Amino acid sequence: xxxxxxxxxxxxxxxxxxxxxxxxxxxxxxxxxxxxxxxxxxxxxxxxxxxxxxxxxxxxxxxxxxxxxxxxxxxxxxxxxxxxxxxxxxxxxxxxxxxxxxxxxxxxxxxxxxxxxxxxxxxxxxxxxxxxxxxxxxxxxxxxxxxxxxxxxxxxxxxxxxxx
Numbered sequence: 001x002x003x004x005x006x007x008x009x010x011x012x013x014x015x016x017x018x019x020x021x022x023x024x025x026x027x028x029x030x031x032x033x034x035x036x037x038x039x040x041x042x043x044x045x046x047x048x049x050x051x052x053x054x055x056x057x058x059x060x061x062x063x064x065x066x067x068x069x070x071x072x073x074x075x076x077x078x079x080x081x082x083x084x085x086x087x088x089x090x091x092x093x094x095x096x097x098x099x100x101x102x103x104x105x106x107x108x109x110x111x112x113x114x115x116x117x118x119x120x121x122x123x124x125x126x127x128x129x130x131x132x133x134x135x136x137x138x139x140x141x142x143x144x145x146x147x148x149x150x151x152x153x154x155x156x157x158x159x160x161x162x163x164x
Contacts (some may be wrong), residue, residue, distance in 0.1 A: 035104075040067040040148065041080040041112040042155045043092065049134035050152050051116060052141065053087060056130050063141040064148050076110045088132055089123030090116055098151060111147070113155040 002010075019027065042065055043051040054062045068083035070076070077095040084092055092114040101109045122132045135141070137156045140149060 036107045037070040037076075037079075038067065038107055038109045039070060039076055039079045039083065039112060040065050040109065040151070041084065041092075041095070041114050042098075042148075042152045043084060043114045043116055044155070044159070045116045045134055046118065047134075048156070048159065049136055050140070050156070051088070051090075052133060052135055052144070053124075053129045054131040056128055061143045061145045062130070063144050065152070076112060079110075080112050080114060084114070087125045087129050089119075091119060093117050098154065101147075111151050113151075 016024070045051065051066065052063050053066060055064060055067070056062075058064065066080065066084040066087050068079065068086070070079040071082075074082070076097050080095055081092045084090055093116075095112055095114040098111045098113055100111070124132055137152060140152065
């Protein structure tokens with residue numbers, strides 16, 4: 001004998017199979033939580049220095065790597081490249097995902113590394129960025145978020161071990 005719950009599950013499965021393509025995705029989107037996805041990148045120049053920006057809207061620790069939120073349809077790598085171009089006018093290469101953090105209420109954070117393509121002076125997005133500087137890894141600002149420091153040091157150590 002089938003219990004009422006099993007009957008309901010079977011009916012839902014039949015109905016789901018009748019719905020196709022975009023309608024299925026729309027229903028899933030309505031049913032599940034929606035998150036913002038932030039990207040942050042340890043961006044190094046050819047001299048092994050890391051690019052840090054002093055962000056206008058960050059409270060407390062204003063210094064940090066190029067960062068921002070993804071837009072619909074972007075990959076992590078595309079989002080970091082776009083944010084870096086918007087904030088500094090610079091292009092990136094060798095963009096790699098390092099790790100992803102979840103467990104936040106409304107966001108997921110992706111941490112990446114990249115190398116700056118030399119293309120002249122930095123052109124800052126003054127509405128968001130107050131200042132930009134290249135730092136030696138052993139001279140990072142004291143007021144740098146722990147997770148950013150860990151990302152930078154991890155990427156730097158990997159580059160040293162590969163002789164870059």
